[in-house]
Amino acid sequence: MKSRIGIETLVGLFMIAGFACAVYLTVKLGDVPLLANQTYELSALFSSTSGLKKGAQVEISGVKVGKVASIGLDPVTYSSVIKMAVEQNVKIPEDTIASIKTAGIIGDKYVELKPGASETYLKSGEKIRDTEGSLDLEGLVSKYIFEKKE
């Protein structure tokens, strides 16, 4: 009788350990912001964010400092509005330039921040004023092919 209780406790503990592992893996692999650093939100208006996906990286000098939280459309100007979750310990000067870049030639799109010289830092909910949208390579190539023909 005594040994049976012992086995049941062992099974119970094993189950708990199994559940704990499952929870840990879900949080870790699913990128659930439970263990992530505290972030604050910044927005930016782009002429085009073609190819940029929600969750894309936000980088400064190649170092990840946040990610794209949402991508939407401005109802007035029809520009693309993105919201970024930036790590709390990274201060962004107000004259920072945000550009949409591609990792490699055909890699994923990401947002690169080039910090400015200002001593005023952006607060949560504020907007990055200077932005460069995705470069329309096909458009540029066709433009210069036509120019050459003349």
Place this chain on the structure above:
Amino acid sequence: MKQRYIQQLIFFLFLCASIITFTEHKDVFASATPSSLMQNLINATLKILQDPGLTSTQRRDKIRPLVYERFDFTEMSKKVLGANWRGLSQQERKEFTAKFTTLLETSYVDRVDSYSGEKVIFKSEAIEGNFAKVDTTILRKTIEIPVSYRMFNNGTSWFVYDVYIEGVSLISNYRSSYDAILKKSGVKGLFANMDEHLKNPRKNNSETPH
């Protein structure tokens, strides 16, 4: 006692008058919109470019003061260096501003000779607080080149701090390349690089047909 009272009254009235004059003065400047200022600058520049009686040196000499009046090169220099600006001494900042201004001048104002009948169309203006965006298009034969001017208001008037050509920012472009040079070879390396470009201003333009 009475004399002192009158003196104080006169001083007070003078103060009021100067405040009113200053505010009115400010309003005169404020009434000039960013796009009207850019329109004036571009029209004046085009007029000089289209004048057949001028030599290219005369054209440059006439265009230069117009550009200097509307472009804030100190602000541009600060923005170009970005976070690196804070690490420079006053002397280095001055030196960089002087070099960068000359570099922009040699790269852009010296291009007056390549003018071939381009037209400029004003598209839109957007003001947000002390910042403004003026969108224009340069018409070159059948090709349209979008050029956007970013301006800021320093309390008296609007000044250009960045130019976007085909959606690519001039400041952002220089910020990336100068940041790389600064990280690799420091301020001295950057100044040496800029001197090199200033010595061979035509090096980068050798492919242009003019």
